Amino acid sequence: MSLSLADISVAYGRKPVLDGIDLAHVAPGSVVGLLGANGAGKSTLLRALAGLLPARGWAKVGGRAELDGLDLLRAPAAHRLRQVGYLPQSLPQASPLLAYEAVLGALRATRPDLGPAAAEAAIETVFAELGLHGLALSRMGQLSGGQRQMVGLAQVLVRQPRLLLLDEPTSALDLRWQLAVLGCVAQLAQRQRAIALIAIHDINLAARFCTRLVILGQAGIIADGSPGQALSPDILHRAYGIHGRVESCSLGFPMVLADSAAERRFP
């Protein structure tokens, strides 16, 4: 069980968004943080791996992505859905659905073969693991944005995918839930020998929980390695256009301190 990407490219019409993305041998249990400036292509890469780009018609995806022999970019949707869980960047809608139903619906849509008892047990487990028991029977419309984001994550985790593609899973969460979510994902990855690929803006949170950081720049990957290897003032400047420092916190994790913006133009 491992994931490898070779020469992934994505173009919207004639505009290339990603080019020559290589990611060799991502081992099971890995939590890979995908960093980079706005518009660097983090979401696009996740959408491509989730098989959601061809649906838009005008996107062209090239290269190879293999998950333990499964060709992710060309496999039939049913095969991919068994292995891959994708959490979109947008929050689930504030609908009158119960949180329980939202998760049940996700499970029924992707695993119609699962019996009612197995489905109930899987839902029970995921709500308990994420600490959401108290919300399960509330309407989505009554939940806060962060709570809905947690339900969105529950919809993905309940399927027990081997590859988790999470697009900014902590964007709406407070400090406590940011730690809880990433801790939970890291634990699940370890326990189920799964791989998590997480697009995230909070570098320090990523450095704390990810086993590997991949930093996207305008011209493909500019750094790939453990948090200690991948983060440096030079990389921060190239990736984000900032002057910053990378220091070691008292627990030994690298900490990024951003000092000033070098450039303020969007490319």
Added chain:
Amino acid sequence: MTVLSLARGYRRFIIGRLATIAALALALVAAFVLDVATGPSGLRLADLLTAEHDSTLAVILWDIRLPQAVTAVLVGAALALAGAEMQTTLNNALASPFTLGVTNAATLGAASAIVFDLSIPGLAAMHIVPLFAFAAALGATLLVNFLARSQGAGADTVVLFGIAMVFVMNALLWLVQYVASADAVQQIVFWTMGSLTRSSWDKAAIIAAALALCLPLSLRQVWAMTTLRGGEDHARSFGIQVERLRLVVLVRVSLLAAVAVSFVGTIGFIGLVGPHLARLTLGEDHRFYLPGAALAGALVMSLASTASKAIVPGLVLPVGIVTALVGIPLFMALLLGQRRRS
């Protein structure tokens, strides 16, 4: 935390919803009986039921009151089911079966048949107007579908094409009315006001057939539709082909709306409020929401039919006028009750 406590808690919700659906069904039966018992002749139900075969009373029961009451239930169910699916698939609580111009096209078809005195050899005159109405409604629907398909079938795209269709059909309708005689214009206006007095058993059978065709297909897609309520991106990530689902649903909705409108004319409000009543009482798990919407629509329509005969003694008002007047108090009561509880 006890094992499987969530599942048990959720089962309580399900039991509550089943009870709500049963209550709706009972209310519908009561409304239906009341509808049959009411009429401009003022005859009581007991008299009608004990009437001799072939008597005038039997004719009133079997050829007037029953087909009208049955049609009311069927049309209400068809429009509300169509409205519920439309609101989900366009992700818009203001959508109704008529959002895409089905009514306007049907009215244009009917008006053309009336004004230009169209006829088809071998077909009775009374069938001509509904036939042209249906053909125009179906044509407009297929056109919107075709255009939407060519542009990727996004929810906004579909609504925009629908609005364009509404304006085009209205413009053409005004053109037809402009050249029409005063007498024909009056006929068109009467056709537009939905009325159950045009009901007959064969028309009811056709609406029932459309409903019998569409409802099972709707129920087969309840999980996909439920998931779609969580957001398009999320539904797509669960492997649901959102655009394809939307096009399939549009065909279904349009068929139901076109059949209903062609036979009884424009009946607004039911397709909008039926789904909202179901949403307020049952939530949006489509296993319960879709049947609930159909029942709620049938109930409001049946009550409206009774009211249309009872408001002015001896006179039957066009039911299209009455639906909003009957439906709004019911809707407001539920809405206010909901707010008080939360």
